[in-house]
Amino acid sequence: MGLLVVGSLGLDTVATPFDKIENALGGSATYISLAASYFSGPIRLVGIVGSDFPKEYIDMLNTHNIDLEGLQIVEGGKTFRWSGKYHYDLNVRDTLYTELNVFEKFDPVIPDSARKSKFVCLGNIDPVLQSKVLDQMENPQFVVCDTMNYWIEGKKKELLELLPRVNVLIINDSEARLLAHEPNLIKAAKLIRAMGPEILIIKKGEHGALLFTEETIFSAPAFPMESIYDPTGAGDSFAGGFIGYLFKTRDLSSESLKRAVIYGSTMASFCVEKFSTKGLEELSYLQIQDRFRQFMNLSRFDEE
Amino acid sequence: MGLLVVGSLGLDTVATPFDKIENALGGSATYISLAASYFSGPIRLVGIVGSDFPKEYIDMLNTHNIDLEGLQIVEGGKTFRWSGKYHYDLNVRDTLYTELNVFEKFDPVIPDSARKSKFVCLGNIDPVLQSKVLDQMENPQFVVCDTMNYWIEGKKKELLELLPRVNVLIINDSEARLLAHEPNLIKAAKLIRAMGPEILIIKKGEHGALLFTEETIFSAPAFPMESIYDPTGAGDSFAGGFIGYLFKTRDLSSESLKRAVIYGSTMASFCVEKFSTKGLEELSYLQIQDRFRQFMNLSRFDEE
Numbered sequence: 290m291g292l293l294v295v296g297s298l299g300l301d302t303v304a305t306p307f308d309k310i311e312n313a314l315g316g317s318a319t320y321i322s323l324a325a326s327y328f329s330g331p332i333r334l335v336g337i338v339g340s341d342f343p344k345e346y347i348d349m350l351n352t353h354n355i356d357l358e359g360l361q362i363v364e365g366g367k368t369f370r371w372s373g374k375y376h377y378d379l380n381v382r383d384t385l386y387t388e389l390n391v392f393e394k395f396d397p398v399i400p401d402s403a404r405k406s407k408f409v410c411l412g413n414i415d416p417v418l419q420s421k422v423l424d425q426m427e428n429p430q431f432v433v434c435d436t437m438n439y440w441i442e443g444k445k446k447e448l449l450e451l452l453p454r455v456n457v458l459i460i461n462d463s464e465a466r467l468l469a470h471e472p473n474l475i476k477a478a479k480l481i482r483a484m485g486p487e488i489l490i491i492k493k494g495e496h497g498a499l500l501f502t503e504e505t506i507f508s509a510p511a512f513p514m515e516s517i518y519d520p521t522g523a524g525d526s527f528a529g530g531f532i533g534y535l536f537k538t539r540d541l542s543s544e545s546l547k548r549a550v551i552y553g554s555t556m557a558s559f560c561v562e563k564f565s566t567k568g569l570e571e572l573s574y575l576q577i578q579d580r581f582r583q584f585m586n587l588s589r590f591d592e593e
Numbered sequence: 594m595g596l597l598v599v600g601s602l603g604l605d606t607v608a609t610p611f612d613k614i615e616n617a618l619g620g621s622a623t624y625i626s627l628a629a630s631y632f633s634g635p636i637r638l639v640g641i642v643g644s645d646f647p648k649e650y651i652d653m654l655n656t657h658n659i660d661l662e663g664l665q666i667v668e669g670g671k672t673f674r675w676s677g678k679y680h681y682d683l684n685v686r687d688t689l690y691t692e693l694n695v696f697e698k699f700d701p702v703i704p705d706s707a708r709k710s711k712f713v714c715l716g717n718i719d720p721v722l723q724s725k726v727l728d729q730m731e732n733p734q735f736v737v738c739d740t741m742n743y744w745i746e747g748k749k750k751e752l753l754e755l756l757p758r759v760n761v762l763i764i765n766d767s768e769a770r771l772l773a774h775e776p777n778l779i780k781a782a783k784l785i786r787a788m789g790p791e792i793l794i795i796k797k798g799e800h801g802a803l804l805f806t807e808e809t810i811f812s813a814p815a816f817p818m819e820s821i822y823d824p825t826g827a828g829d830s831f832a833g834g835f836i837g838y839l840f841k842t843r844d845l846s847s848e849s850l851k852r853a854v855i856y857g858s859t860m861a862s863f864c865v866e867k868f869s870t871k872g873l874e875e876l877s878y879l880q881i882q883d884r885f886r887q888f889m890n891l892s893r894f895d896e897e
Contacts, residue, residue: 378776472682474799475817495778496800497812508801508892510812513779538897547894581896588812588892590851592885593842 290405291331291356292536294322295397295422296412296435296525298336298360301565302372303521305379310519313565314346315371317412317435320522322355323569324529324556325410327577329537330354333403335422337395339366349570358400366391379517380494399425408536410528411455413437416448423454431541433457433532434486435524441468452485459490459528474499475506490531490550492524500550505543509550510588512558512580519564523557526569530556548581555580594709595635595660596840598626599701599726600716600739600829602640602664603673605869606689607825610681614823617869618650619675621716621739624826627873628833628860629714630657631881633841637707639663639726641699643670653874662704670695683821684798703729712840714832715759717741720752727758735845737761737836738790739828745772756789763794763832778803779810794835794854796828804854809847813854814892816862816884823868827861830873834860852885859884 296318302311318336326332332355340362350357369392372385397418407430411419419434434455440448441464448468452458458481462474468484469477478489478501489501493511500507531553538545555577562568600622606615622640630636636659644666654661673696676689701722711734715723723738738759744752745768752772756762762785766778772788773781778795782805786793793805797815804811835857842849859881866872 380776472684473819473821475819479819493800496797499817506817506891507894508814508817509894510814510892513803513810513812515777515779515783517777540897544895545897548897551894585894585896587810588814590811590813590855590889591848592889593844593849593852 290407291333291403292325292329292408292410292532293333293335293399293403293406293426294318294325294410294412294529295335295419296321296414297369297392298338298342299369299371299392300342301521302370302385303375303519303564304373305375305519306377307518308564310564312370314349315521315565316369317414317525319350319566320525320560320569321410321412321529321532322350323353323566324526324560325533325536326353326355327556327572327574328530328533328552331356333359333400333406335359335397335399335403337361337363337391339368339391340364342368359398359403361395361398363391373521375520379520382520397422407431408532409433410532411435412525412528413440416440416444416451420447420451420454423451431456431532431535433459433528435459435528436464438464438467449484455486457488457490457531458486459492459524459531461492461494461524465489465491488546492527498527498550498554500546502543502546507547507550509547509554510584512554512584513587514558514561517561518568520561522560522566526560527553527557530554551581551584552577554584594711595637595707596629596633596712596714596836597637597639597703597707597710597730598622598629598714598716598833599639599723600625600718601673601696602642602646603675603696604646605825606674606676607679607823607868608677609679609683609823611822612868614868616674618653619825619869620673621718621829623654623870624829624864624873625714625716625833625836626654626659627657627870628830628864629837629840630659631860631876631878632834632837632856634658635660637663637704637710639701639703639707641665641667641695643672643695644668646672663702663707665699665702667695677825679824683824686824701726711735712836713737714836715739716829716832720744720748720755724751724755724758727755735760735836735839737763737832739763739832740768742768742771753788759790761792761794761835762790763796763828763835765796765798765828769795792850796831802831802854802858804850806847806850811851811854813851813858814888816858816888817891818862818865821865822872824865826864826870830864831857831861834858855885855888856881858888
């Protein structure tokens with residue numbers, strides 16, 4: 290039945306202190322699907338593009354066992370476009386423009402073949418649309434959801450209606466503080482888990498990630514990177530690696546969730562090594578395993 | 594010969610959103626010595642106070658096997674005083690006042706009994722004084738040094754002269770970026786290690802700490818704390834736990850350094866649970882071991 294991924298596909302124009310690209314492949318569904326594709330397939334992508342969406346991108350996604358039956362291609366429409374500029378300190382970025390284009394009227398329709406999917410990843414889109422996706426599913430068992438400050442501020446009510454329906458919420462530290470109205474992340478995590486999701490992951494960029502479940506808190510390190518080429522898509526790649534690993538193993542134990550967080554961090558670290566989706570296009574599972582072990586060495590210590 | 598600790602002793606007036614204390618025991622040498630005292634003794638403290646320094650504090654330090662032969666008590670002088678206010682987000686603090694008092698003329702004199710100490714911890718004081726301490730030592734083998742943005746900005750030259758003489762520099766992330774003129778912490782660490790210290794520890798507060806040596810990078814988690822009562826002294830407690838463990842074991846291998854970072858984090862976590870030095874006054878080694886293991890559970894994951 291596959292892993293269902295719903296989110297945006299876009300054409301990104303990105304400038305960093307190192308280089309610049311125009312109209313490169315981007316979007317949350319794109320990064321999530323590519324990252325997840327290394328673990329198991331098929332990935333069933335639901336999203337929307339215009340007829341200007343390059344065929345080479347379609348082909349590339351197809352080669353990664355990403356099923357595009359649910360991709361709406363609007364004849365004569367223009368694909369979603371985003372442009373951002375990163376500063377010398379790559380933690381800071383400015384959005385230069387956002388053109389919603391066909392994405393403005395996106396109404397996700399889940400193909401029959403994907404409605405029975407047990408694993409669902411809701412990329413960062415309007416919580417109203419995320420709920421609409423779940424309405425169409427027959428009996429999803431593990432729903433991972435991303436969101437952002439824009440929705441927390443602008444569609445709080447709709448987001449709070451969605452949260453009890455998701456198993457895992459993945460947000461960053463500033464979003465967690467905003468959603469919980471609480472600066473202490475440990476307290477914020479308790480408050481957010483009480484809103485619905487039994488599992489919460491707080492991404493902290495260069496400081497790693499925290500996993501909160503009923504019985505455990507797990508602190509994952511960040512991969513020490515001297516040169517981050519393009520941070521775009523890191524969070525989506527994390528979500529893709531996380532759900533991809535769980536979809537492959539079907540093991541939802543705490544120990545497996547911890548490994549999934551590390552696989553998420555692994556995919557995010559590959560993502561930022563190249564512009565656009567390039568860092569996720571030609572990996573081998575051996576490379577992924579190798580980096581997983583590097584994460585292990587990074588944080589491991591023993592009693593004397 | 595003991596572990597030599599040089600730094601400030603002071604009377605702190607601290608306000609947090611939870612409570613307020615006046616003229617409570619503080620100072621870098623105080624926190625370092627107390628934290629280190631749980632691992633091995635004797636601790637030889639060198640510092641300066643006025644005759645207003647309460648005898649109960651002297652007694653308390655003595656009960657922790659802290660040798661005060663090197664403590665200068667200036668008759669008629671006033672002890673160093675600092676006052677700070679923490680905000681609701683405890684990462685932010687304002688200094689309300691700093692009265693140097695007797696500390697302004699501090700000229701550390703190392704007692705003969707301590708000049709042969711092999712382990713030295715230089716608390717955060719003027720790098721000129723830190724160098725003066727080392728000038729008096731016979732053959733120190735392991736020198737740990739703390740500093741802060743004030744010295745990095747105001748006494749850069751003197752600090753750079755000191756750094757080749759220290760084995761471990763412990764600073765926080767913003768200080769590392771400032772010292773190296775580099776926002777990427779991994780690159781900054783390389784640059785700082787090239788300034789002299791073969792071992793660098795970057796403290797990241799609620800995000801844990803990073804250890805950099807020639808052969809390894811180690812990422813230590815932060816202890817998940819719902820209520821931080823008073824963050825004052827956390828960094829000094831970290832330094833004390835770090836050098837205390839190494840002084841006890843005399844094992845300077847990478848694996849031991851990693852454990853020392855966790856013991857440092859452990860002592861910092863106890864420190865912030867109570868106001869002033871209260872969190873470090875009545876611990877047992879069993880409690881410390883127990884929290885060390887909690888740190889282990891927090892970051893440990895296994896391959897499937």
